[in-house]
Amino acid sequence: MIILSSIQEKTCTVCNEIKHIDCFYKSSACVDGHENQCKECRTARQRERYHKYGKKKTEYTCIVCGTVFHSVRNNVKFCSMSCLSKGVNNGRWVDGRQKTSCGYIMVYSPKHPNKTVNNNVLEHRLVMEKYIGRCLDKKEVVHHINGIKDDNIIDNLMLFKTTADHTRYHHDNIGR
Helix, strand or coil: CCCCCCCCEEECCCCCCEEEHHHEEECCCCCCCEEEEEHHHHHHHHHHHHHHHCCCCEEEECCCCCCEEEECCCCCCCCCHHHHCCHHHCCCCECCEEECCCCCEEEECCCCCCCCCCCEEEHHHHHHHHHHCCCCCCCCEEEECCCCCCCCCHHHEEEECCHHHHHHHHHHHHCC
């Protein structure tokens, strides 16, 4: 293999233009150490080949949000990672319930007036709402009497009007 380092210009075999040697990809298979087509021509031919023989994009509809999108993959069901991890597709999903990192149970409830951004509501708040027969105000606090955050039976729950009342209860009765 002979590599000539003194060559500074070369003629492209596709466009027949004389260009600086840096405009050609390096190749140990060629005598002068550079390919015979310039970078522009090589890229253009690769694009043409891809469009002619490459994968075609297919139109799909997201099963979560209904958005129409295109993909080169087969049998795609979700338009984004956000839709992929929502609801039943979330790895922590158990019949509409999932445990938060703090230990509380969140319930999927997309029509609830006080839902989170992800359409979830804390289960202990739902249990208390059902018991008192109305929606809780955002300022109201539901306390777990035994301290177990996922024990949401009504006998274990206590309702406070404000966070201040809840804090006062902890200070006066529990000492923490």
